[in-house]
Amino acid sequence: MFGSAARLIFIGFVLKQILDYRDWLDFNRDVIFTVTPGKCHVVLHDGGSEDLTHVGNGVVLFSTGLATSKGHIKAVDLNQSLNAFTLNITNSPERDDFMTKLHGLSSWRDPHTGKLYLYVISHASEESIEVFEVEDGMNLKYIKTITDSSFASKFMNDLVVVGKDKFYISQFAHFPIRDMTKVNLEWLSRWKTGNIYYYDGHRARVVASNLEQPNGINISPDAKVIYLSEWGSKTLKAYRRESTNNLVELWSTYLGTGIDNIEVDPDTGDLWIGAHPVMWKVIDLLNIFGAKHPGQVLRIKMTDNAISEIEEVFSDDGNFLYGTSSATNVNGKLVIGTVSQKAAVCELNYLSKNEATDSGLLPDSYVAN
């Protein structure tokens, strides 16, 4: 009698795991509504724009070439024409694998010299961070390449720079990007093999572990809180930065969608996140199977570094843009980047105010129409 009860419980447990896994892959999500904030223009037609950032004066930089091989840093000047152009690189090193498969990027202005630097992750023969000085006239002067033995052969995703050659970097998977089959298996296994490292200018150390595919990482305007997109578990996490640069988890909120890179509005602290709403279609990011992977942009309003409201500002079923991985709001325009395809700029005809809203308000009275 106990034997059959135990068997039933076991079968029930297995069934639940299967159903949870199916839901995690979003097989039930087949109707995607279109949401556009205004008219959208394509500024980059292919090659992808996995990560982007606004460096000031309406200039947005993109990292391209993740899905192909040779990568470039491209830019669009929102004050001028809406066409992306490639940045010139001076002083480049003599390496075949220089600027291969560019992934996450982060810009940082030195408070003493006022110079602007760009750090970008490159999946070269070993995982590298290429460092450039961004010169006026939109040229990039190569400074150096940073690697570290602890992550050289892994799969790094995004970084956020906090000081000269000091940054937090997310390790997406244990297996390198070269080994896509193993990376896919690692992702599908849902094992928490991801970490966040802190590089102090000389070496890297793990500051957060047991994460499921950590992806985008960024920092609050007051530099006290680090935000992380835990893509595998569809969760947004926040960590407090200690004086030792160690991280202590503050909160973790399930968002229910595959969140990718995070951009932070320096004035309001709003988070702008590119997301992949249907998990299983991520396998076909290169659109070989025509799965038409939908795209989504979320705007998260923050109050005191905690979430106060979540808005979906852009949603597309894959016809216009797919693989949306990053987004930012610059002067009333929404800039959207994708992993392997286009980049677009949309008019933001409406943006709700950023005031903390009370939730759970009781209606004043039962009001008739």
Add this chain to the structure above:
Amino acid sequence: METLPNGMTFITAGFKWSIGSPHFSQLYTDHGRKGRILLFNFNTPEKGVTELSFDEDFDQSTFHPHGISVIQNKDTGKITLFVVNHTPDEDRIERFEFIEEKMMLEHELSYIDEAINIANDVAATSENSFYFTNYCYSRSSLGYLIEAIVLLLPWGNVVYFDGAHYSEVVDGLLMPNGILLSKDKKYAYVANGILSSLSVFEREANNHLEISQEFQLHASPDNFLIEPKSGNLLVGVHPVLHQTGAHLEAPDLHRAPTKVLMVHMKNSSFADGITELYSDEGNNISAGSVASVYDNKMLIGSVVDKLLYCEVRTLE
């Protein structure tokens, strides 16, 4: 609600039907609510809504309006309203003429028949003929719960009145909600509440309806209206149905989310995409059921909550 090409919008207010909860009925009486028809004009939004009066002979005390259909005679300019009325004894469809000078509705005729069971919405084809949806079969709150919610019996239907006779044109529907005809009157759109879909029917010569397409919306649709510039369908949907149910039972305690969708219609007959125009957790408006767009302005109505007037900036 329904909007005429000149911007005049007729809105039914003070909803109550026999399958509602006792808590709701008590709340309705306590707050002194009654059935009303309101007029709003998109061209003069600052004037808000005006309550229309009825002629003396019409019994307002038993009037609880629900679905509405408005037609304007091209030759005479006469505006006729067909309104589903839930009186305590039976459901009827009332016909009124709108007298603009007096802001009054003159009651012309009450349509009463066995075929009008628990009516939900009506779609007029002429000044004396119309389609209407019957939501379910049971007339009591408990009966509705067992029939439709627990057993999911598809005992709703669509009936056509041709001026003389009532005939069932579609049967076996599960909680059909709104019904609307296309501009050229060749197609009928029916909202399937529980199945979360839009059914597009083709109108035959004998006024029967033949199913042409079933389009999944993944949210429970209520009423449809046509967006005049594009011919696309505007629909108020309930994205989380159990919250809508809780709200309808006790609107003073629960709020329900609202979404307004625009369904892209190719040639008025084939649905092939959805754009979301409004989405709210229920803080601004709960259980929104219908939306009308006129010249980049939108009016959103709800079952028992507010009426919201919005600007539409994202449609080109």
